[in-house]
Structure formats: C-alpha cells, structure tokens
Amino acid sequence: MTRADSLIQELIEIVGTRGVLYRKEDLLAYECDAYTIHRGMPRAVVFPATTEEVAGVVKHLHKQRIPFLPRGAGTGLSGGAIPIGGEVIISLVRMKKLLHVDLENRLAIVQPGFVNLKLTHSISDKGYYYAPDPSSQYACTIGGNVAENAGGAHCLKYGVTTNHILGLEVVLPNGEIIELGGVPDMPGYDLIGLLTGSEGTLGIVTKITVRILKNPEDKKTVLAYFDEVEDASYAVSDIIAAGIVPAALEMMDTVAIEGVECGTYPVGHPPGLKALLLIEVDGIAAGIDEQIDEIVAVCRRRNVLEVRVARDEAERGRWWANRKTAFAAMGTISPDYLVQDGVIPRSRLPEVLNEIRQISETSGLRIANVFHAGDGNLHPLILFDARKPGETELAVNVGSAVLRVCADAGGTITGEHGVGIEKKEEMRYVFTGEEIEAQTRVREVFNPDHLLNPDKLFPKPGRCAEMGIIRE
Amino acid sequence: MTRADSLIQELIEIVGTRGVLYRKEDLLAYECDAYTIHRGMPRAVVFPATTEEVAGVVKHLHKQRIPFLPRGAGTGLSGGAIPIGGEVIISLVRMKKLLHVDLENRLAIVQPGFVNLKLTHSISDKGYYYAPDPSSQYACTIGGNVAENAGGAHCLKYGVTTNHILGLEVVLPNGEIIELGGVPDMPGYDLIGLLTGSEGTLGIVTKITVRILKNPEDKKTVLAYFDEVEDASYAVSDIIAAGIVPAALEMMDTVAIEGVECGTYPVGHPPGLKALLLIEVDGIAAGIDEQIDEIVAVCRRRNVLEVRVARDEAERGRWWANRKTAFAAMGTISPDYLVQDGVIPRSRLPEVLNEIRQISETSGLRIANVFHAGDGNLHPLILFDARKPGETELAVNVGSAVLRVCADAGGTITGEHGVGIEKKEEMRYVFTGEEIEAQTRVREVFNPDHLLNPDKLFPKPGRCAEMGIIRE
Numbered sequence: 001m002t003r004a005d006s007l008i009q010e011l012i013e014i015v016g017t018r019g020v021l022y023r024k025e026d027l028l029a030y031e032c033d034a035y036t037i038h039r040g041m042p043r044a045v046v047f048p049a050t051t052e053e054v055a056g057v058v059k060h061l062h063k064q065r066i067p068f069l070p071r072g073a074g075t076g077l078s079g080g081a082i083p084i085g086g087e088v089i090i091s092l093v094r095m096k097k098l099l100h101v102d103l104e105n106r107l108a109i110v111q112p113g114f115v116n117l118k119l120t121h122s123i124s125d126k127g128y129y130y131a132p133d134p135s136s137q138y139a140c141t142i143g144g145n146v147a148e149n150a151g152g153a154h155c156l157k158y159g160v161t162t163n164h165i166l167g168l169e170v171v172l173p174n175g176e177i178i179e180l181g182g183v184p185d186m187p188g189y190d191l192i193g194l195l196t197g198s199e200g201t202l203g204i205v206t207k208i209t210v211r212i213l214k215n216p217e218d219k220k221t222v223l224a225y226f227d228e229v230e231d232a233s234y235a236v237s238d239i240i241a242a243g244i245v246p247a248a249l250e251m252m253d254t255v256a257i258e259g260v261e262c263g264t265y266p267v268g269h270p271p272g273l274k275a276l277l278l279i280e281v282d283g284i285a286a287g288i289d290e291q292i293d294e295i296v297a298v299c300r301r302r303n304v305l306e307v308r309v310a311r312d313e314a315e316r317g318r319w320w321a322n323r324k325t326a327f328a329a330m331g332t333i334s335p336d337y338l339v340q341d342g343v344i345p346r347s348r349l350p351e352v353l354n355e356i357r358q359i360s361e362t363s364g365l366r367i368a369n370v371f372h373a374g375d376g377n378l379h380p381l382i383l384f385d386a387r388k389p390g391e392t393e394l395a396v397n398v399g400s401a402v403l404r405v406c407a408d409a410g411g412t413i414t415g416e417h418g419v420g421i422e423k424k425e426e427m428r429y430v431f432t433g434e435e436i437e438a439q440t441r442v443r444e445v446f447n448p449d450h451l452l453n454p455d456k457l458f459p460k461p462g463r464c465a466e467m468g469i470i471r472e
Numbered sequence: 473m474t475r476a477d478s479l480i481q482e483l484i485e486i487v488g489t490r491g492v493l494y495r496k497e498d499l500l501a502y503e504c505d506a507y508t509i510h511r512g513m514p515r516a517v518v519f520p521a522t523t524e525e526v527a528g529v530v531k532h533l534h535k536q537r538i539p540f541l542p543r544g545a546g547t548g549l550s551g552g553a554i555p556i557g558g559e560v561i562i563s564l565v566r567m568k569k570l571l572h573v574d575l576e577n578r579l580a581i582v583q584p585g586f587v588n589l590k591l592t593h594s595i596s597d598k599g600y601y602y603a604p605d606p607s608s609q610y611a612c613t614i615g616g617n618v619a620e621n622a623g624g625a626h627c628l629k630y631g632v633t634t635n636h637i638l639g640l641e642v643v644l645p646n647g648e649i650i651e652l653g654g655v656p657d658m659p660g661y662d663l664i665g666l667l668t669g670s671e672g673t674l675g676i677v678t679k680i681t682v683r684i685l686k687n688p689e690d691k692k693t694v695l696a697y698f699d700e701v702e703d704a705s706y707a708v709s710d711i712i713a714a715g716i717v718p719a720a721l722e723m724m725d726t727v728a729i730e731g732v733e734c735g736t737y738p739v740g741h742p743p744g745l746k747a748l749l750l751i752e753v754d755g756i757a758a759g760i761d762e763q764i765d766e767i768v769a770v771c772r773r774r775n776v777l778e779v780r781v782a783r784d785e786a787e788r789g790r791w792w793a794n795r796k797t798a799f800a801a802m803g804t805i806s807p808d809y810l811v812q813d814g815v816i817p818r819s820r821l822p823e824v825l826n827e828i829r830q831i832s833e834t835s836g837l838r839i840a841n842v843f844h845a846g847d848g849n850l851h852p853l854i855l856f857d858a859r860k861p862g863e864t865e866l867a868v869n870v871g872s873a874v875l876r877v878c879a880d881a882g883g884t885i886t887g888e889h890g891v892g893i894e895k896k897e898e899m900r901y902v903f904t905g906e907e908i909e910a911q912t913r914v915r916e917v918f919n920p921d922h923l924l925n926p927d928k929l930f931p932k933p934g935r936c937a938e939m940g941i942i943r944e
Contacts, residue, residue, distance in 0.1 A: 102817075102819075104709065104713070104817075104818070104819040105817040105818060105819050106712075127715075149662075159635075162662065162665070163631075163635070172910070176906055178906055178907050178910055179904075182882070186884050186902070187884060187885055187886045187890070187891045187895070187899060188891065188899065188903065188908075188929065188930070189666055189669070189670055189674075189911050189914050189915075190621075190634065190662075190665045190666055190668065190669055191666075191910065191911065191914070193634070193662045193665030193666065194661055194662055194665065194666050194914075196662070197661070198661055202661075214713075214715040216715075217715060237576065241576070241686075243599075243686040243687070243688075243689060243756075244756075283755070283756075283759065284715075284716075284755075284759035284762060284763055285762075286759040286761070286762040287756035287757075287758040287759030287760075288759075289758070290756060290757075290758040291756055345574075345576075345577040346576070346577055347574075347576040347577050410654070412654075412658050412659060413659055414659045419659045419660065423659070427659060427660065430658065430659070431660065432650070432651075434648055434650055435650050435651065435652070436660075438644070438650055438663065438917075438918075439660045439661050439663065441917045442661050442663070442666075442914065442917055443661075444917070445914055445916070445917055446910075446913075457659075457660065458660070
C-alpha cells in the first residue's frame with residue numbers, strides 16, 4: 001500500500017467510506033472555487049459530520065504533516081478554498097444543521113455548512129431574520145461567511161458578518177477544540193473577531209452562534225436612473241448626509257445594467273443609462289415615507305431621469321433578483337469576467353469611478369461596476385475572453401491596477417471577498433512589511449506549521465510583487 | 473548615580489524635565505485608578521507628547537527590561553492602569569489633540585488622551601456626535617476607551633467602542649510603530665478588533681480613527697416606575713420583543729434609587745420604588761411617537777406605577793445626569809462601594825436579580841443595581857465599609873459570587889469594565905485552561921517579555937483561584 005493509499009484508508013476510518021473522495025475525476029470539482037483564475041488539485045476531500053470527526057481528521061493530518069484547508073459551498077471570490085496543490089480539503093457541507101434557536105435572546109446556533117438563506121427561511125414565520133446577505137446567500141454557508149467576514153447589500157445599515165457572530169466553536173490546526181464567546185463582549189482578547197475574516201488560516205469553525213434580528217416593520221425600495229455617474233455618486237453622499245441610513249444603497253453603471261438586462265432577471269431598465277441606484281429603507285413603519293420622500297427629493301436635486309418606489313413586494317423582489325444576480329449575468333455579455341472588490345471613502349466615488357473608466361479605456365477591457373455605493377465598496381467586473389492569448393493576464397493586471405487606485409484613494413483592496421490566493425501581493429499596497437509581519441506572527445500562534453490553508457492571505461516575505469497565473 | 477536615578481535622567485532626555493514624575497509624593501496619585509481595592513506604586517510616570525516620544529520611551533524601557541503600562545484618565549473600574557509595583561506608567565494625557573475631522577466620510581482622528589465627551593462637543597454644532605458614552609465620558613479618554621472596549625448607556629443601539637474604531641496607530645512593546653486600518657473592513661486579520669479591549673497588554677495606542685454619527689433627528693425619553701423588579705424586567709424583554717431597539721434601556725433598583733436621590737442630581741423619584749426604567753428612543757422624527765406609545769403600553773401591561781415622557785430637553789438632561797452619576801452617588805449612602813460588571817442573557821434578568829438579592833441577604837452587604845438592562849449588562853454596586861475589619865474582603869468575595877451567578881446563567885464576568893487586576897481569577901469561570909492559553913499565546917506575539925502591563929487580564933497558569941487583596 002502506498003503512503004497515499006494508507007492516508008485515504010486512515011481518513012476513511014475516521015469519516016467512513018462515503019466521507020472521502022480521492023479519485024482524480026471526483027477531485028476535479030474541487031480544483032477551484034468561484035475565483036476561477038487559479039486552480040490547484042487537492043490530495044483528497046473529506047466530509048466530516050461532527051466536530052469530533054473534524055478534530056480527528058485534523059489531528060491525523062497534523063501528525064502526518066499533511067496540509068489541509070476547510071471549504072464551505074465554494075462560492076468564495078478570492079480563491080480562499082482553492083488548494084495550492086496536494087492539500088486535503090475538509091468540506092463542511094455535511095455539517096448543515098440548525099442546532100438551536102432562542103428567539104427571546106435573539107440568537108441561533110448553526111453548524112458551519114448551514115446555508116445562509118436557510119436561517120432566515122427557518123425563522124421568518126416567527127418574524128425574525130439573519131442580516132448578512134451576500135449575493136450568493138442561497139448557496140453559501142455561514143461557516144464560509146465567517147471565514148470571509150462576508151458582507152452583502154444590507155450591510156450598510158446592519159454591518160458585516162463579524163457584527164453578527166456571538167460565539168464560535170473552533171478546531172485549531174493541531175486538532176484541539178476551543179469554544180469562544182456565546183454572549184456579547186466576552187472578556188479577554190476578541191478572538192471571535194480575530195477568527196472572523198481570517199480566511200480559514202487560524203482554525204476550522206465547527207459551530208457558530210449568530211445574532212438574529214426582528215423583521216423590520218416595513219421596508220420600501222426606490223429605483224433611480226441617472227444619465228451622469230457623477231450625479232448618482234453625489235446622490236449617494238447626499239442621502240447619507242441627510243442623516244438617513246438606508247438598509248441598502250446599491251449602484252450599477254452602464255455595462256452592469258446591460259449585463260443584468262441580458263441575465264436571468266431583466267426588469268426593463270431603459271438602454272443607455274449611465275447609472276442606477278437601488279435604495280432601500282426599513283424600520284418602524286411610521287418613519288419610512290418621510291425618508292423615501294427625502295431620498296426622492298435628493299435624487300431630483302441631482303438631476304435624476306426617473307425615480308420610483310416599488311409598488312409591492314413582488315416588484316421589490318424583482319429589482320433585488322436583478323441586482324443580486326448581476327455577477328452571474330456578466331456571463332451573458334462576456335465569455336469570462338473577473339470580480340474585483342475594492343473599498344474607497346464614499347466621498348471619492350466620482351473620481352475613482354473615473355479612474356476605473358480610464359483603466360478600462362487604456363486596457364481595452366470593458367469594466368462593469370455594480371456595487372454597495374453606500375459603503376464605498378466597489379465591485380468592478382473586468383470582462384475578458386480567456387481564449388484570447390494574454391487576455392487573462394491582462395484582466396488580472398487590470399484588477400490589480402483598480403485595487404491600486406482604491407488604495408491610493410485612501411481605501412483598501414477588499415471589502416468583503418477576502419484576499420485568498422488572489423490578492424496576496426496587493427496586501428503590500430495597504431500594509432508595510434512590519435504590519436504584515438505583525439499579522440503573520442498572529443498566524444504563527446494558531447497555525448505554526450502552516451499546515452492549515454497554506455500560502456493564502458499574506459505575500460511571501462521579501463518577495464517582490466508578482467502575479468502568478470496558474471493554469472493546470 | 474544609582475540605576476534608578478539614571479533611568480529618570482534617561483526618561484527626561486526623551487520627554488523633558490516636566491514630562492517625568494518620580495518623587496514618592498508625586499507618584500501617590502498613580503497608585504490606583506477608579507478601582508480602589510488594589511494599589512501599586514509605579515517607579516515613575518512619564519508624559520510623552522508625541523508618538524515618537526512614546527516609541528522612544530518604550531524602546532528605552534524595552535532595552536532595559538523595565539516593565540511599563542499605559543494610562544489615560546485613570547477612570548477604569550477593574551484596575552487595568554494600576555501598577556503591580558515598579559512599572560513606569562506612560563500617561564497619555566498630554567496627547568490630547570483632535571487631529572482631523574472628516575464629516576463627509578464620517579470620521580475623526582484623535583490622540584489617545586482626547587477626552588470622550590470633547591469629541592461630541594467639537595462636532596455637535598455641525599450636527600454630529602461620537603456614540604460610545606461611558607458614564608465617565610466627561611473625563612475618560614478615547615485611548616482608555618479603546619483599551620477597555622468601553623460601553624455606555626447608548627451602546628444598546630449603537631454598539632460598544634469596538635464598533636466605532638476605524639483605525640489605530642500603535643506603539644508595540646518593542647517600540648515599533650504600526651498603523652492599522654483607517655477604512656472599514658481592512659483585509660487580513662482584524663488586529664484593530666484584537667487591540668480594542670486588550671486592556672493595554674498588546675500595544676500602546678497613539679492615534680485613533682473613530683466613526684462619527686449624524687445626530688438623530690429626534691429623541692424622546694421615558695421614565696417608568698415599578699413596584700416589582702420582575703415587572704420591570706419583563707417590560708425590558710417585551711420592549712425588545714416588540715421590535716423596538718431603544719437607544720438606551722436602563723434600570724435601577726431600590727438601593728440605587730435611594731443612592732441617586734442622595735447624590736448630586738436628585739430628580740424626586742418617590743421613595744420605596746422597587747425599580748425604575750429609563751428608556752430612550754431616537755431616530756427619524758416621524759417614527760418616534762409610535763415607539764413611545766408602544767413602550768408606554770408595554771409598561772402598562774407590566775403593571776407600571778407611573779410612566780411619563782420627558783417634557784423637554786432640560787428634563788431629559790436631568791434624568792440622564794441622575795442616572796450617569798449613580799456610581800458616585802453611592803458614596804453618599806455608603807462609606808465604600810465596589811462596582812461589579814456582569815453580563816447575562818436578557819431573558820434571565822428576573823432570576824439573576826433574585827439570586828443577587830439572596831447573596832446580599834446572606835452576606836449582610838447591601839447591593840444596589842443600576843445597569844444597562846437592554847444589554848443584560850448588570851452593574852451590582854456592593855456597599856461596604858473598609859474601616860470594618862474583613863468587610864473589604866467580604867465585598868470582594870460577594871463581587872466574585874455575583875460574577876459566578878452571571879457566568880452560570882450563561883453570561884460572563886464583564887460587559888464593559890474589563891478584567892484588569894480585579895477579575896483575573898474569575899476568567900476561569902468562563903474559559904477553560906486551553907482557551908486562556910490560546911489568548912495568552914496571542915499576547916506572546918505582541919508582548920513576549922510581558923514588559924507591557926504585566927500580570928493583568930489573565931490568571932497565572934496553573935494557580936488555583938485565589939483572591940489577593942493588596943493594601944500597601
């Protein structure tokens with residue numbers, strides 16, 4: 001029996017025959033996640049069903065010095081769940097139970113493989129919901145959301161994942177199990193905050209206590225069309241300056257609008273628009289109409305072409321489906337696309353969008369912008385054709401240039417998609433060597449041997465910036 | 473020249489003659505902070521005026537292996553700024569500038585010695601404020617707030633300090649200066665979250681970027697009197713269950729009410745009340761009255777004796793002054809008092825308050841409860857007389873017993889005052905040895921020699937629980 005065979009045998013002993021994939025044809029689906037530029041082949045994929053099985057697998061791999069990484073639904077956009085090559089993937093999709101709901105204290109306990117949207121579906125009849133709503137929420141898991149500190153359209157008002165995590169059970173890279181938190185503001189260091197967004201490099205989350213919220217009494221949604229990007233940008237700032245905190249404040253530009261109108265959920269946006277805003281207000285019913293009036297007035301002052309309020313829940317739902325499937329819709333107007341994810345101060349929106357347009361013109365690649373304008377969280381979608389020689393590399397370089405623009409505008413290189421495999425080198429745009437070292441020293445504490453999700457999140461020390469495109 | 477003398481000389485070279493205190497009579501004021509049970513004498517107190525001076529002092533002390541700790545206004549309630557004995561205190565009160573205000577992007581940059589309330593005062597004419605409002609906000613510094621992750625009455629709706637910190641400049645224990653963040657959701661590990669609430673054990677914060685908020689359009693405040701603690705407790709749960717998120721939801725019991733009526737700001741609460749609630753709602757003007765009506769209706773269903781809305785800002789101000797000076801007011805009804813700070817699930821309020829009453833009866837010490845009921849963040853004030861032999865020790869043990877009740881109810885041992893010197897041993901109520909070790913390993917990364925604020929926050933490994941009362 002070869003060493004590889006014996007490893008598979010040992011993993012099967014822990015999780016059962018149906019809990020291990022190891023044949024090449026079965027592994028192909030695990031070569032990449034929703035970031036498709038890089039690929040890497042795992043040695044095996046295991047599917048533990050309990051915390052103890054996760055700990056057992058990790059202990060075994062730790063003893064054998066075999067690298068490994070956790071994976072949820074594989075919807076990540078920066079390659080955090082892609083192997084470098086040879087790791088064992090620990091898939092958490094079998095651990096998909098809703099363990100406990102405590103409405104009185106507003107919390108729920110889930111396993112990491114529990115799908116984001118299912119939580120809201122499970123408690124909506126009682127009048128509650130789970131706030132963080134990444135566009136992939138119908139598929140992505142809450143464990144993955146914790147790893148990436150996922151955001152979403154409604155995070156403007158309600159905060160990103162880290163603001164909703166009350167407790168974690170974690171399997172450390174040596175197989176130890178620890179419990180963190182469970183109530184707000186635990187004493188000691190905020191290790192829950194540290195683990196959340198650590199992109200699977202500090203531990204594997206096996207149980208999550210999340211905050212749940214009471215449904216707002218009412219919500220209303222506004223759609224506004226503009227023929228100048230600047231007008232839409234200024235409207236965004238004016239709405240916030242008016243003291244309104246919308247539940248969501250989304251923007252799309254010409255190319256993005258063209259995309260969504262060719263996608264699965266077209267809603268009839270007129271052709272040739274320069275920008276649209278999708279603005280939602282929620283809360284106590286009594287205050288909503290005044291806020292909507294104010295938003296409409298702001299849009300008018302900023303030369304809106306057309307502005308209207310969703311007539312009913314059905315129309316509101318169509319507008320959101322149109323927005324939330326924007327990334328996928330790009331596939332209808334371009335053979336390939338690369339999603340970027342920069343953050344800028346809200347006040348710099350007009351100039352940064354202008355610079356992105358210039359990068360697009362210089363490179364010859366179209367760029368669609370569809371993003372969380374209220375947060376200054378841009379999502380430039382770089383459209384390219386991987387079949388054309390050099391165009392993948394060009395798209396990657398364009399993405400990198402866009403991130404540089406964000407960083408130079410006082411922003412940063414990721415808002416909610418993470419660094420993963422994709423943006424390791426771009427970390428140097430926003431951190432000094434000392435600052436990166438301070439972070440990697442924290443990784444050493446939890447993950448001293450780099451067996452857990454190796455070569456993610458941080459650039460290699462001392463290496464010059466380089467963009468490696470791996471195509472196996 | 474003795475080694476001690478030469479140290480003073482070297483510190484003077486860095487921060488100037490007027491920047492160092494070293495004579496015994498000058499050091500006495502630095503023996504304790506607002507936690508008065510423990511005392512410890514520093515070797516010297518230095519007052520750097522710039523980040524470079526902080527780094528210079530730290531580098532020097534690091535080289536000489538002399539322990540040191542940072543100190544703000546000394547309003548901390550768990551002894552985080554008290555020396556064990558022999559440390560150099562680095563006071564940050566000279567670094568008290570408001571460096572920058574950016575209204576458009578809703579942020580301000582302050583030095584650590586800038587007083588909390590001054591920030592709101594500096595921007596209120598433009599219609600903005602800084603949300604975290606510890607009761608000591610007229611005196612406490614934002615640097616100290618970061619160290620303790622300070623809360624306050626209005627943190628129910630707006631979150632504690634960590635939710636308002638966008639960036640930090642930090643001097644590490646070896647004198648290195650690092651910058652963290654500056655925009656929301658920086659990539660990499662959340663070191664800002666890790667530093668916030670680390671009680672001065674990971675680094676010394678020298679510059680802070682905070683989020684500022686637009687003033688709510690309107691706010692209204694309700695005062696409700698009850699003759700059963702249970703009724704008031706259920707009213708708290710009912711208000712939250714109704715989908716209202718009050719800006720503040722405070723509770724006081726009989727002893728606390730007696731105290732505040734003997735304090736500096738009596739407002740004429742009738743004698744013999746069992747509980748009062750102070751409830752504030754803020755936001756868009758249009759929704760406020762409906763929420764107030766609902767709150768009043770909830771109180772009536774819970775057998776309120778009297779409930780009324782503040783007639784004007786002056787009355788609202790008096791109610792808040794009465795509440796915010798509650799701790800100090802205890803000095804008028806008891807020679808000494810010990811503030812505790814436990815957290816419990818909101819739904820367990822009635823039973824935990826009952827258990828605290830039993831501890832009070834058993835011990836013979838009166839306990840006043842004045843607290844953030846909406847957060848389940850209790851502040852039992854244990855009244856005692858330090859002149860009576862053994863009563864200080866008794867008060868400390870009562871405090872510890874109260875924390876055990878909170879921990880056993882599924883809560884924890886501090887909501888906002890920190891662990892400091894006071895609650896190191898009680899950390900064992902809520903963390904296993906492995907979990908404490910995971911945290912101390914994080915400390916090792918930043919503070920490997922334990923020169924920075926030694927012997928705080930964590931119990932000594934392997935030691936049995938013991939309560940050491942130090943009186944020099």
